[in-house]
Amino acid sequence: MGKVLENETVKRSLLANGIVLTSQGIPFIHAGDEVLRSKYGDHNSYKSLDAINQIRWADKDKFEPVMDYYKGLIALRKQHLAFRME
Secondary structure: OHHHHHOHHHHHHHHHHHHHHOOOOOOOOOOOHHHOOOOOOOOOOOOOOHHHHOOOHHHOOOOHHHHHHHHHHHHHHHHOHHHOOO
């Protein structure tokens, strides 16, 4: 299960969202980032089918290490005031 974290694309996603979650202010994470949602290269999927836009919850167990990473960063944000701007 931990092999998902060895993928270079996954590492880039974790780095990008890690920056977002450790920056001051309100973080914005797109729906499905926790299960490494892909739109298969469709950059403007507004009119695309559900097969492109859906979140594949069946893959949730496969990406548990990714979700745990995000949970840890969210917990870190909650514990330290430095991540929240007044």
